[in-house]
Amino acid sequence: MHDVKNHRTFLKRTKYDDLHLEDLFIGNKVNVFSRQLVLTDYGDQYTARQLGSRKEKTLALIKPDAISKVGEIIEIINKAGFTITKLKMMTLSRKEATDFHIDHHSKPFLNELIQFITSGPVVAMEILRDDAICEWKRLLGHANSQMARADAPGSLRALFGTDGIRNAAHGPDSVACAAREMELFFPSSGVCGPANTAKFTNCTCCIIKPHAVSEDIIGICSQTDLRICLFV
The missing domain is CATH 3.30.70.141 (Nucleoside diphosphate kinase-like domain)
Known part of the structure; x- marks a missing residue:
């Protein structure tokens, strides 16, 4: 996960027990290691097609x-x-x-x-x-x-x-x-x-x-x- 504002890596791939699959939908706000993140879009068209009707x-x-x-x-x-x-x-x-x-x-x-x-x-x-x-x-x-x-x-x-x-x-x-x-x-x-x-x-x-x-x-x-x- 890259911090665009500060131009540095914020988080590498890791397990985060407080975040669940059902929390991941467009428009939701999630808290990851005390940082609030807003989910604004899918990463690619394949993900959009697969998950578009979910949530x-x-x-x-x-x-x-x-x-x-x-x-x-x-x-x-x-x-x-x-x-x-x-x-x-x-x-x-x-x-x-x-x-x-x-x-x-x-x-x-x-x-x-x-x-x-x-x-x-x-x-x-x-x-x-x-x-x-x-x-x-x-x-x-x-x-x-x-x-x-x-x-x-x-x-x-x-x-x-x-x-x-x-x-x-x-x-x-x-x-x-x-x-x-x-x-x-x-x-x-x-x-x-x-x-x-x-x-x-x-x-x-x-x-x-x-x-x-x-x-x-x-x-x-x-x-x-x-x-x-x-x-x-």
Whole structure:
């Protein structure tokens, strides 16, 4: 491993017990001998082809109709083997909703989609696992919740959705769509993205520590009188 800044070798090939294969994916930060390293790209095209679908990222969006079930949905996501790497609650403007639904601009139900997605807060997540795009679509079920209940009664849309518009959650169809949609909610350019839902009145701060993220703490909070108004 070569230190580009100081023009010297930082680390020769060695065994490092605290680093595991599942930690090695694009965008992750790892600590090697007290130095934080960011994995930015594959070393060559062969590695990219072999590992491209491993630890794949996609967008998971919880829609306004399922916000009250966010704890249950996150628990299901964790149990399905996904890792949540980014999470934010926000309210979309009409322009942001229009940009998000760019693939539906010619559809007659576009206005209904926009009115619904802007009717309340949404929770956007960047989720990670092997073959994440396909596995997340499978977990979602059919886009129409009524058909999802017939085809896959355990899917998220079957459990928490109502119809083809109010269908609880969203997932992109392809790698290109996932990249575009994640850029809308989690911009890499340094801009803020959609505004969050923080009210800063009659509230407090709750921090879930790393070792407890996979536990259903959010679900437990949702079952009390506490109302979650912001994730960052």
